[in-house]
Amino acid sequence: MKVRIPTPLRSYTNQEKWVESSGATVADVLADLDTQFRGIRFRVVDEQGRLRQHMKIFVNQDAVRDLATPVTDADEVTIMQALSGGCGPAPAP
Amino acid sequence: MTTLLIGTRKGFWSLTSDDARERWTVEGPSFLGHIISHVVLDPRDRRTILAGASTGHLGPTVFRSTDEGRTWTEASKPPAFAAGDRLERSVRLVFWLTPGHVDEPGVWYAGGSPQGLFRTEDGGDTWAPFDGWNDHPMWETWCEWPEENTPDGSMLHSVIVDPRDANHLYIGLSAGGVFESTDGGNDWKPLNAGSVTAFLPEIEPDFGHDPHCVRLHPLQPDRLYQQNHCGIYRMDRSEARWVRIGDNMPRDVGDIGFPIELHPRDPDTAWVFPMDGTDVWPRTSPDGRPAAYVTRDAGETWTRLDNGLPERGWLTVKRQAMTVDGGDPVGVYFGTTSGEVWGSADEGESWTPIVQHLPEIYSLEVGATAG
Numbered sequence: 001m002k003v004r005i006p007t008p009l010r011s012y013t014n015q016e017k018w019v020e021s022s023g024a025t026v027a028d029v030l031a032d033l034d035t036q037f038r039g040i041r042f043r044v045v046d047e048q049g050r051l052r053q054h055m056k057i058f059v060n061q062d063a064v065r066d067l068a069t070p071v072t073d074a075d076e077v078t079i080m081q082a083l084s085g086g087c088g089p090a091p092a093p
Numbered sequence: 094m095t096t097l098l099i100g101t102r103k104g105f106w107s108l109t110s111d112d113a114r115e116r117w118t119v120e121g122p123s124f125l126g127h128i129i130s131h132v133v134l135d136p137r138d139r140r141t142i143l144a145g146a147s148t149g150h151l152g153p154t155v156f157r158s159t160d161e162g163r164t165w166t167e168a169s170k171p172p173a174f175a176a177g178d179r180l181e182r183s184v185r186l187v188f189w190l191t192p193g194h195v196d197e198p199g200v201w202y203a204g205g206s207p208q209g210l211f212r213t214e215d216g217g218d219t220w221a222p223f224d225g226w227n228d229h230p231m232w233e234t235w236c237e238w239p240e241e242n243t244p245d246g247s248m249l250h251s252v253i254v255d256p257r258d259a260n261h262l263y264i265g266l267s268a269g270g271v272f273e274s275t276d277g278g279n280d281w282k283p284l285n286a287g288s289v290t291a292f293l294p295e296i297e298p299d300f301g302h303d304p305h306c307v308r309l310h311p312l313q314p315d316r317l318y319q320q321n322h323c324g325i326y327r328m329d330r331s332e333a334r335w336v337r338i339g340d341n342m343p344r345d346v347g348d349i350g351f352p353i354e355l356h357p358r359d360p361d362t363a364w365v366f367p368m369d370g371t372d373v374w375p376r377t378s379p380d381g382r383p384a385a386y387v388t389r390d391a392g393e394t395w396t397r398l399d400n401g402l403p404e405r406g407w408l409t410v411k412r413q414a415m416t417v418d419g420g421d422p423v424g425v426y427f428g429t430t431s432g433e434v435w436g437s438a439d440e441g442e443s444w445t446p447i448v449q450h451l452p453e454i455y456s457l458e459v460g461a462t463a464g
Contacts, residue, residue, distance in 0.1 A: 046183035
């Protein structure tokens with residue numbers, strides 16, 4: 001299936017906007033992406049398997065937060081940065 | 094010649110001086126747009142530099158350079174709690190970096206938010222959670238988990254390795270206090286006697302304090318200093334009690350602040366940069382009159398150092414944003430949240446602006462070419 005990569009993650013994909021992946025679930029796709037583009041998964045999902053606060057994943061037009069959501073090769077997966085301004089809490093002084 | 098490594102809210106810059114430390118060249122940005130909390134040179138090989146980052150949408154990581162910052166790669170396994178962690182913790186921010194003992198090349202420690210401790214043995218490429226701290230039976234209590242008890246989140250900082258003993262460690266928690274391990278980090282004990290907590294009902298509890306920055310003097314490793322939320326302290330370890338040397342600061346300036354920096358050759362000399370801790374805690378220069386203060390007698394007396402600084406200015410200097418080089422006289426430097434770096438080539442007697450208009454400065458450390 002085709003996976004759309006947001007600009008903040010394209011340093012992992014040699015600046016490719018669209019990449020090919022496979023898997024039966026969104027989690028599978030992220031695991032596959034990590035084998036292709038080492039380190040990309042941890043920027044999307046934390047160490048407890050939770051989608052990071054300011055990341056969004058769409059399967060076709062539907063936003064999903066459950067990484068067990070099934071996908072097929074006919075689906076289009078989009079990884080996006082949420083409209084958050086990129087500001088997590090700043091470090092304290 | 095001195096190089097300064099500057100971590101900012103929006104990336105990494107560096108400054109390199111001439112031999113007189115009068116003219117400076119700025120380089121950067123690297124990692125533009127990334128939050129760079131701390132950039133630290135490995136004093137053991139003087140080539141490796143690690144940068145603790147938390148990058149907006151993308152979460153925390155560590156970048157590493159093995160060629161003095163010319164090229165960078167991301168850690169292949171960044172600091173993280175274990176998958177399936179008992180408290181389901183995840184690292185939000187890699188806040189603090191400390192190179193390990195000289196006899197353990199490749200070992201570094203990273204402190205995070207939440208207040209996890211992480212360790213690498215391969216120079217920062219792969220990191221593991223440091224279980225002796227993260228899974229200590231008192232961790233939730235000492236860290237007040239899951240409270241976020243400082244304005245921008247709780248963090249672990251000031252990881253200190255005793256130069257005589259790789260198994261003797263100190264850490265600071267904001268908030269939580271100072272903790273010590275004498276067995277390589279398997280067990281920990283609070284080390285807060287004598288320091289106060291004006292923000293708790295109990296003025297001298299065992300823990301719950303808010304050290305902002307803790308330093309150990311490498312030439313006198315039983316001498317500790319800390320700039321705390323509630324004062325400036327010194328501890329001579331055999332006494333096991335913090336002495337509030339900030340009581341000797343001028344009353345109208347007070348002894349609140351974030352960094353404390355030590356003279357590399359004189360354990361009695363330390364610099365601080367006081368902040369306004371009155372009223373609603375502005376955390377800017379007291380009365381809008383910026384100054385560093387130095388003690389040369391281990392805190393008995395303090396001298397104001399404001400020659401060259403603006404007469405009026407509301408500067409804020411964060412806990413990692415002050416540093417010293419190895420020159421003679423020592424160069425003293427600080428970076429502000431308003432993106433200015435100020436330097437002194439004469440131990441703070443006179444200050445000059447080195448660069449301005451950078452993003453908010455989080456950290457300032459001396460790089461490979463320090464004199």
